[in-house]
Amino acid sequence: MTEPPIREAMRSAPLPDEQAAEQRAWQLVGAAFEHDVKQQRRGRRPRRMARPALIVGVLFAVGAAALTPPGEALGEWISDAVRPARAPSKPALTSLPTGGRLLVTSSQGAWVVQRDGSKRRLGRYTEAGWSPGGLFVVATRGRQLVALEPGGAVRWTLARSAPVTRPAWSPDGFRIAYLSGSSLRAVAGDGTGDAPLTGEVAPVTPAWRPGAEHVLAYVNRLGTIVVRNGDTGNRLWRARTFGSPTRLLWSPDGAYLVVVSREGVDVFDGAGAPMIDRALPAGVQTGTATINPVNGTLALVRYRPTLDRSEVVTLPLDTGGGPIRSRPRRLFAGDGRFGDLAWSPDGRWLLLAWRDANQWLFIRSARVNKVQAISNVGRQFDPGGDAAAPFPRVSGWCCAQSPDSQP
């Protein structure tokens, strides 16, 4: 075989799904281009590649507000946000405002916080997550995946050759997905049947779709959102966002997949179609996000580096299947950076971990206008520590009542 036949063979070698791939790529590239052009016509040179028309532009209209040092007050409530009862912050967590238990990870390991404020340390685990019914906790430690009871008793462990991270328990309790190195794997809830699902995934916690089937969303190394059947391995759909996804969240009914990245939030329906079409505000970064387990409302942290201010906004996602047109509602704003968010199991309270203020804020729904602040949070999960206590992570708030059928 000489060079010309090699050239011909390369040009005619079969490519799977060639035409459809071109169409998908053009949709994405064309949308990106149009968005970019629109931004330039608005007189704003894009700071970087602006995201295409799939992005929630949660407007960050932080006004000319008087700035208060982090932790000095409960923060600033702006515009249509709640006017809270300004209760002074408590120096310690003595109770949760509603039912359920918190799962927290700190430099000393994983902790379970009961409703009465009592805390039990489970052990030196770096990450942790609840089982769907709250009867168990899945945690990671180095190259180990561990399932344990909330009291700390270990039920089973699984060791892998590469570091184990980002565990996620399926809503029916029968599967746990996790990363081992950059491979995505799944194991049964009883610790059996561990198997690889795919390789080359990004360090983002995979998300199981609520429902009877074991459908799993994850992010591959190239930043593509991939949704697969976790049992058969069949790929159901895939989608791209311009940002690098950091978090995947399914709505409680499995109708929407929310993809959070630093540049914004994308929402896809269950078949992978984009549901939101808004422009991205410049100079704003997206932080963490969480979905209300009762009504599906998305709560989202946004951060404006130039002002060093953060805010929490909420956005209803329940539209009955149509496009999401509602505007985000500003709920709370404050100086510095916010950390994690967690909805209470009854969906009535939002826990905001205010990292730079070393506070937790329990925010009740807007109509009730109530906030409970807990100060000195870092030290409470690092008792006896010498240096400044690192701020703990909130890994979940679960569960008001443990269903009999779920672990």
Added chain:
Amino acid sequence: MRAAQQGSAEALETLFRWHWPRAHRAAYLVVHDAVAAEDIAQEAFLAAVRALDRFDRSRPFGPWLHRIVVNRAIDFARARALRSEVEALEAVSPSASEASPGQPYSEELVAALARLSPEHRAVVVLRYLLEFTPGEIAGALDLPRGTVNSRLRRGLDTLRVALAEEQP
């Protein structure tokens, strides 16, 4: 290019339609993974859109794009090669029904290319699909010219042997 830089979506689509097939094909022939190839080519085009207003029109667009594609494809193929544990799950090979009946070497070529390392595949693809000169390949991959020539020679030899074995 000028029209696309001035905001013409039609011009950008023309540019895309012209360059996508070879960019996509090049990525696929290096990574041998349909999903990854699509992602890599998409990423390259998004990078192109991102840099469109700064692009120097005196330079050709195609080689610039192909350089991005092939380098990203090499990175991906190297990373995946380190994780053979799950490689089989992700690799997508064209089925027999997708072969081109009029081009008897096509399927065999894809299989033969897969026997080469990603670095050798990239050199062969740049030379014989994208029509880069050895000097241009050296620049695109930041390699000495001699290394390019030796990889080309070795790659071509491997392909010849593999394809000869396939001939009836």
